[in-house]
Amino acid sequence: MKKRWNSVFKLVLMVAAILGISLYVMTSQGAEVRAESIAQPTPINVIFPDPALANAVKTATGKSNVTDTVTQADLDGIATLSAFNTGVTTIEGIQYLNNLIGLELKDNQITDLTPLKNLTKITELELSGNPLKNVSAIAGLQSIKTLDLTSTQITDVTPLAGLSNLQVLYLDLNQITNISPLAGLTNLQYLSIGNNQVNDLTPLANLSKLTTLRADDNKISDISPLASLPNLIEVHLKDNQISDVSPLANLSNLFIVTLTNQTITNQPVYYQNNLVVPNVVKGPSGAPIAPATISDNGTYASPNLTWNLTSFINNVSYTFNQSVAFKNTTVPFSGTVTQPLTEAYTAVFDVDGKQTSVTVGANELIKEPTAPTKEGYTFTGWYDAKTGGNKWDFSTDKMPAENITLYAQFTINSYTATFDNDGKITTQKVTYQSLLEEPAAPTKAGYTFKGWYDAKTGGTKWDFATGKMPAGNITLYAQFTKNDSPNPNDPTPNTPTGNGDGTSNPSDSGGNTTLPTAGDENTMLPIFIGVFLLGTATLILRKTIKVK
Numbered sequence: 001m002k003k004r005w006n007s008v009f010k011l012v013l014m015v016a017a018i019l020g021i022s023l024y025v026m027t028s029q030g031a032e033v034r035a036e037s038i039a040q041p042t043p044i045n046v047i048f049p050d051p052a053l054a055n056a057v058k059t060a061t062g063k064s065n066v067t068d069t070v071t072q073a074d075l076d077g078i079a080t081l082s083a084f085n086t087g088v089t090t091i092e093g094i095q096y097l098n099n100l101i102g103l104e105l106k107d108n109q110i111t112d113l114t115p116l117k118n119l120t121k122i123t124e125l126e127l128s129g130n131p132l133k134n135v136s137a138i139a140g141l142q143s144i145k146t147l148d149l150t151s152t153q154i155t156d157v158t159p160l161a162g163l164s165n166l167q168v169l170y171l172d173l174n175q176i177t178n179i180s181p182l183a184g185l186t187n188l189q190y191l192s193i194g195n196n197q198v199n200d201l202t203p204l205a206n207l208s209k210l211t212t213l214r215a216d217d218n219k220i221s222d223i224s225p226l227a228s229l230p231n232l233i234e235v236h237l238k239d240n241q242i243s244d245v246s247p248l249a250n251l252s253n254l255f256i257v258t259l260t261n262q263t264i265t266n267q268p269v270y271y272q273n274n275l276v277v278p279n280v281v282k283g284p285s286g287a288p289i290a291p292a293t294i295s296d297n298g299t300y301a302s303p304n305l306t307w308n309l310t311s312f313i314n315n316v317s318y319t320f321n322q323s324v325a326f327k328n329t330t331v332p333f334s335g336t337v338t339q340p341l342t343e344a345y346t347a348v349f350d351v352d353g354k355q356t357s358v359t360v361g362a363n364e365l366i367k368e369p370t371a372p373t374k375e376g377y378t379f380t381g382w383y384d385a386k387t388g389g390n391k392w393d394f395s396t397d398k399m400p401a402e403n404i405t406l407y408a409q410f411t412i413n414s415y416t417a418t419f420d421n422d423g424k425i426t427t428q429k430v431t432y433q434s435l436l437e438e439p440a441a442p443t444k445a446g447y448t449f450k451g452w453y454d455a456k457t458g459g460t461k462w463d464f465a466t467g468k469m470p471a472g473n474i475t476l477y478a479q480f481t482k483n484d485s486p487n488p489n490d491p492t493p494n495t496p497t498g499n500g501d502g503t504s505n506p507s508d509s510g511g512n513t514t515l516p517t518a519g520d521e522n523t524m525l526p527i528f529i530g531v532f533l534l535g536t537a538t539l540i541l542r543k544t545i546k547v548k
Contacts, residue, residue, distance in 0.1 A: 035098040035118065041069040048093035052086035052108075057093075072096065083108065085129075091115050105130065106148070113137035127152060128170065135159050149174070150192075157181045171196065172214070179203050193218065194236070201225040215240070216258070223247050241265070245333060248326055249284040255328045262335025270344035270359055275307040277339050281320045289333070291318040315340045348405040349382065360399040368394035376432030376471040377410035415469055419452065421478040430469040438464035447480035 038047060045066040048054040054066040060078045061070055080102035081094075088108040094100075095115040100122055107129035116122070117137045125138065128150035135149060139159040147166060151173040160166070161181040168190040169182075176196040182188070183203035191204070192214040199219040204210065205228050213232065217239040226232065227247040234256040235248065243264050248254060264280065279288045279302065288303045295317045298307040307316050321334040342361035349356050351372045360366050371379050383389040386407045417428045421442045430436055441449045453459040456477045 036095045037072045037098070038070075038075070038096055041071050043067050043069050047075075047096060050088050050090045050092065052088045053083055053091060053093065056081055056083040056086070080104075095119070116141065139163075160185070182207075204229070211253075221264070227251070239263070242335075243280045243337070244282040244286070245324060246282055246284055246286045250327075252327055254326055257326060257329060257331045259324070259331055259333040260335070262333075264335060264337045266337065266339045268340040268342045268361070270361060271309070271312050271341040272344075273309055275309060275316065275341075277305050277307075277316070279303050279305060279318075280337060281335075283322070283324045283333070284326055289320050289322050289324075292321045294318045312343050313341060343401070345399055345401065346403045347399065348403070349408070350386075350405055351408040362401040363398050366392075366394060366397070366399055372408050374410050376413050378413055380409050380411055382406040383409050413471065415471070416473045417469065418473070418475040419478070420456075420475055432471055433468045435466075435468060436462070436464055442478050444480050446483050446485075448483060450479045450481055452476040453479050 043066070044057050044061070044063060045051070045054045047070070048057050048066075051066070057070075057075075057078070058064075058066050058068070060081055061074050063070065075096045076099050078097050079099055081097065081100060082104040084104055085107040088105060088110055090112065091105070091110060092115055094103075095118060097119065098121070100119050102124040103116075103119075103122060104126040106126050110127070110130040111132060113127075113132065113135060114137050116125075117140060120141060121143055122141055123143050124146040125141070125144055126146075126148040127135075128148045130152055132149070132152040133154060134156075135152070135154060136159045138144070138147075139162060142163060142165060144163050145165055146168040147160070147163070148170040150170045153174065154171075155175045155177070157171065157176060157179060158181045160169070161184060164185065165187055166185050167187055169185070169188060170192045172192050172194040174196055176193065176198060179193065179198055179200075180203045182191070183206065186207060187209060188207050189209050190212045191207075191210060192212075194214050194216040196218055198215065199221065201215070201220060201223060202225045204213070205225040208229060209231060210229050211231050212234040213226070214234075214236045216236050219241055220237065221241040221243065223237065223242055223245070224247045226235065227250065230251065231253055232251050233253050235254065236256075236258045238258045238260045240262055241264050242259065242262050245259060248257065266277070266280065269275075269277070279291070279300070281289045281291075283289050290302065291300050291305065294300060294305060296307055296309065296313065298305050298316060298318065300306075300318075305316075305318060309316075315338050317336055317338045319334070319336050321332065323330050324333045342364070344359045344361055346357050347360050347366050349358075349369050352374070356369070358367065358369075368382075373379065381391045382394075383391050384404065384406060387409070389407070392406050412432050414429050414431045417430050417436050419426045419428075419439055422444070426439065428437060438452075443449065450461075452462045452464075454462065454474065454476060457479070459477070462476050
């Protein structure tokens with residue numbers, strides 16, 4: 001029984017192993033790019049519907065007619081195929097050429113490269129002269145070493161970014177502006193990008209294996225990225241916009257250089273009767289190259305050119321044509337420099353009579369000046385009149401062909417005057433430099449109101465007749481003085497009234513006797529007698545009481 005179970009267990013393990021291996025093989029094959037193949041012998045013109053391409057395949061397979069049948073083995077035997085200028089419009093069927101390493105299809109009418117996308121053995125691909133416009137189908141063909149896309153109407157070279165084995169690349173006669181996708185093609189030795197719209201060579205700065213660069217007839221003005229390419233032997237840069245060739249001075253392997261017919265246009269400057277322009281043309285040493293000719297009777301004194309102009313003209317120019325020497329060669333460097341001129345006008349900025357000005361070309365935007373400030377006012381903008389008028393919009397309004405004055409306009413500010421009466425608050429809104437309206441004088445029991453002050457204690461009393469609202473909020477405080485209170489311990493003297501001669505007036509005293517006025521010599525005698533009599537009477541009274 002035990003032996004039987006062991007046999008069953010071994011059988012299960014064997015089946016599992018076979019299934020696992022089969023699954024691995026199947027998934028591994030699925031991960032690879034599968035080559036396409038024909039199932040049975042088929043006529044050439046059925047596999048390749050384009051007559052010209054079918055004829056090329058017939059020749060490559062050694063068949064006598066395009067109606068002859070071929071097998072997949074026949075197609076696998078084709079290593080190179082050429083159909084140059086034969087009118088090919090479609091390359092359908094080429095996907096079966098699994099061992100193709102070289103393909104020449106120059107000067108045809110091909111627009112779709114999809115059948116090429118899995119032919120990963122191709123090392124040389126020539127497609128120049130076809131209206132391709134899009135080459136994304138070849139993005140995965142990483143074995144390509146030589147690629148010719150001259151005159152294919154392409155504008156985007158992004159699909160080439162991953163072709164890391166490229167050594168030779170032709171991109172001439174297209175409408176390419178950006179070569180940034182080429183920055184990672186570090187095996188590139190030969191690059192031809194002539195007759196495009198390229199203006200930036202920075203992506204080439206790290207292509208240290210580059211020996212030949214053909215970049216004629218582009219919009220290149222800065223060649224400094226080439227200074228880091230020590231293996232450059234040949235550089236073609238004619239018909240560009242180059243004014244400074246000093247970046248090439250230290251390239252020790254450089255033997256062939258073309259630099260003729262440069263067309264340089266400076267940034268426009270404002271027209272002046274006495275116009276001075278610096279010379280922008282520099283040779284290998286960085287020193288200016290003297291002009292060969294100067295328009296409009298201009299003169300040259302290094303490093304400047306000068307024109308004495310009597311009236312406005314659209315531009316001035318000068319030419320240069322001089323041999324320049326590099327380490328291994330001397331070549332002509334020539335071209336024309338054009339200096340565009342803009343007719344200038346004056347824009348005056350007036351802030352309450354204080355003026356500044358700028359020079360501006362007709363139909364140009366005026367740069368907005370810093371907003372002016374004015375105490376007690378808010379700046380509202382620049383206007384074409386001192387009052388009213390139209391506000392100038394610096395983002396859209398353009399300089400007319402005449403001088404203009406723009407005026408700063410302001411609105412007067414209002415501020416808050418707060419009246420604090422022992423914490424009880426009232427407020428007024430008052431415009432800058434206006435008089436405040438004096439509130440009713442506040443009252444406080446036992447106190448007399450002194451006035452409104454700019455501090456709770458002390459401070460300065462506000463004069464409502466002259467004090468004007470400052471450029472800011474203010475608070476005025478009610479201040480009081482405490483009234484004097486009577487002392488209950490102090491006797492209140494009677495106020496004597498008299499006739500002015502020291503005697504009392506009976507009618508005013510109500511029958512009471514008024515003391516004589518101070519200074520009367522008999523004043524104390526009646527008092528003394530009265531006191532004496534009162535004392536005597538008191539003594540007599542006490543004795544009488546005791547006797548009883």
